[in-house]
Amino acid sequence: MGAFQPIHLIILLVVILLLFGGTKIPELMRGVGKGMGEFKKGIKEGHEVLAEDDEMAQIKAKQLALDEEKKKLTEQEAELERLKADKAK
Secondary structure, three states, rough: OOOOHHHHHHHHHHHHHHHHHHHHHHHHHHHHHHHHHHHHHHHHHHHHHHHHHHHHHHHHHHHHHHHHHHHHHHHHHHHHHHHHHHHHO
16 A cells, blocks of 8 residues: 555645635646746756866866976976086086
8 A cells, every 4th residue: 555545636636726716726836837947947057057167177177287297398398408418518
């Protein structure tokens, strides 16, 4: 026996009809629909922000890697200049 059966849905709909009346229900449903639309819009914007953050993290990682390579090249150039100076002596 499941926790939620079709009879529960029918009882719920009857209670809602009794509480709000037939004229208020369409307004309530419109409000629920607008709320769901705003929720979906917020979720989509959240995913876009996360994607932008991920892209920025990738760019920063690439920049750090390039900085390390630049440092290595500078050290190698200095070593090369030192070797040339030693050879010239």
